[in-house]
Amino acid sequence: MKKSLSARLAILSDAAKYDASCASSGSNKRDSSASGGLGSTTGNGICHAYTPDGRCISLLKILLTNFCIYDCAYCINRSSSNVERARFTPDEVVWLTLEFYRRNCIEGLFLSSGIIRSSDHTMEQLVQVARDLRLKHGFRGYIHLKTIPDASPALLEEAGLYADRLSINVELPTETGLKQYAPEKEAAGIRRAMGEMRLKIEAGKDRTHTGRPTRRFSPGGQSTQMIVGADGASDQQILSSSSGLYGSYGLRRVYYSAFSPIPDASALLPVKSPPLQREHRLYQADWLFRFYGFDFSEITAGRADGMLDLELDPKLAWALDNRAQFPVDLNLAPREMLLRVPGLGLKAVTAIVSARRHGVIRLEDLARLNVSIRKVRPFVKTVGWSPASLTDRHDLRTLFVPSPQQMSLF
Structure with missing residues (x-):
């Protein structure tokens, strides 16, 4: 029996809570006050995310589906996981977004998904949601799409035309960890997609010979997320990986998500989650690198084990x-x-x-x-x-x- 819309919303919004890379670009390029249409990226609302200048914006944060053909050991939505499954159609996500907006509950959408059938099939549906919101309904609010690295480059390019920000998760801080816990995913493929995305973002900032802007592409840039504590990576290794991601791909943010033990977990995974203070210290170290002139290597240089001090910032x-x-x-x-x-x-x-x-x-x-x-x-x-x-x-x-x-x- 098909689940009701409200029941699926409860399942898929709860499943989306594990994705930490949910923040606004602060973009006001589509502000309805200037161009007409539904939505705005500059108003106030329920605090789901913060813009870089400190404003709160509210986002509908859901998965298109929590079905997935991959079996990543650390993911609660992996194919072998015994969780309740649900799925939206693209039209249902569009309807939910517009109805939540009209009720002044949200100002934008964060949309991710498990992989169904194939990467291209899933990416086509994510792009369809963004395209219909922009072109059919004139939605001018914030849209963040979680993209799939091995999807067709044409689909990734189309996603950047409608989304304010795109993100591709590197999943784990080291290639060794990814091979061990998610052998179906390739670190090289993820980084190749991030590199191509950076080139498109930078090209979107250029101007023509007449001085007019070129075709816009993900004006809020790209971000990523890595799981902390699922593998044996030290804080030094995590920060080193982040340093490379910022330098090579021009990321706006790297998000750190403390591993949370999941039902029927692999014996390879830790039984307990890492202390949340560790996640907090990583964010503080990340801030030092981005804004205070520190190098990641010197932040952990005083610790022989490569771990940040949990008692001191x-x-x-x-x-x-x-x-x-x-x-x-x-x-x-x-x-x-x-x-x-x-x-x-x-x-x-x-x-x-x-x-x-x-x-x-x-x-x-x-x-x-x-x-x-x-x-x-x-x-x-x-x-x-x-x-x-x-x-x-x-x-x-x-x-x-x-x-x-x-x-x-x-």
Whole structure:
């Protein structure tokens, strides 16, 4: 007996929760206020994802189907998994998207799918959803499509014409792990598709000889996701893989998803999931690479096992491992070194560099920038303040790591 639409929606929206690479590009190229049509990428709504500038947008996040011909050991939707299956038609996804939008529940769509029949057949249906929303219904909201790397290049190109962002999952951080847990997938094929996508995205930014923009292609770029803790990859290996992905394919984001044990799992998989704090530390390390000038190799250099310190954020852990570089003079240090001071963020450093052109920066001035004086004080010096040499301090870690008896405010 065919399941009702609401029952299938419950199954396929729950199945989509394992996909972490769901975020907005912040694109406003299709804003209905300028061009007419349904939807907008600039309004407010239910917080399902964040744009780069901090705005919340709401997305309908579902799978087209959780049937799949592949048998990846770490995936709950693998072909051998004993889970309840469901499937939407492209027309049903289009209808759901429009009806949720009209009820002011969403501002966009995140659509992924298991592989049914073949990669091309599945990709054709994903593209049909985006094409019908854009061309038949004038939908101007945000669309993120999860693409299939071994699908036809023509289908991937068409997907980029209608979607704001595309993503291809690398699945696991190492090629060895992928061969062991998903032998039907090829790391080389995934990276080849990502490379072709990057070329199309960059070509879409070019202009013709008349100065007019060329045909747009995925203006929000591409992203990917890797599973953390399913294989034996260390944080150093994970970050090294991310570094290569950012450098080679111009990704907007790499998402890290902590492995979650699944029913009837392979004996190869871990019984317990990794601590969520590990996923959090990886995101912090990723941020340091993207915005603070750190190299991934130096973030884990102080740990023999290649793992990030779960008790300290990576920036603070690096500072404690490199104490000879501190304290940093707030009035003389270059911007690049100020960014490495624990407790100083991008906005605070920009404000310090700007303000010190007009006067002396004192320790108490940092409070006006919402900087934690307690966290910064051991690592900076200025007029009226010079801490003891960090090389002589052996208690610094205890200042930042709460004791087991101390209740955390968070």
